[in-house]
Amino acid sequence: MSESFSKKENQKKRAKKKQDKAQKIEERKTNNNKGKAMEDMMAYIDENGNLTSTPPDMRNRKEINPDDIRLGAAAIIEEDPQRSGIVAVYNEAKGFGFITDDETREDLFFHSSQLAQPVKQRDRVTFEKEKTARGFSAVRINKVSK
Structure with missing residues (x-):
């Protein structure tokens, strides 16, 4: 057929x-790539963290003390809650102002509702620093008597 x-x-x-x-x-x-020499398959990391095919120079090697390596998060340092500063700006009509912290030299916002006594510009005050939605603010403000 x-x-x-x-x-x-x-x-x-x-x-x-x-x-x-x-x-x-x-x-x-x-x-077939099987059976390559070990040197052909090696990759090294240089001091900048980049991959390279050449081994690192052992003369530039730095000894690291294992005790100097810190594992975990950094320790939280407790601040003194009571701070002092000077009223830099205060708008009595609008009810807010700024206090310059003596320690950090940063200006902190405050509202008149946080005042224990009435204050005016350049008055020395003590206060506590508190984190708010818009950053740090001064709360529990007391005027320092001279």
Whole structure:
């Protein structure tokens, strides 16, 4: 029995696929990367944290004392809650002002509702620093008598 044209074409396609597959297997075997030398696979990190193919220079090596390495978060230093400063600006009509902290030299906002006694500009005061939604503010403000 003779074969039809389409059967012959299908057989040719299958033979071609089989040959291509055998060729790919042979290429993989010849281009195999297994068995590389250890030096070819090594990567080093230089003093700046970049990857490099050359080993680091051991002459520039710094000794680190393991006791100097701190693990975990930094310790929280408790501040003295009572601070002192000078009223830098005070708008009595609007009911707010700023106090310059003696220690940090930063200006802290305050509202007149936090005043124990009435104050005016350049008065010396004691206060507590408190974190608010808009930053730090001065609260519990007392005027220092001279």
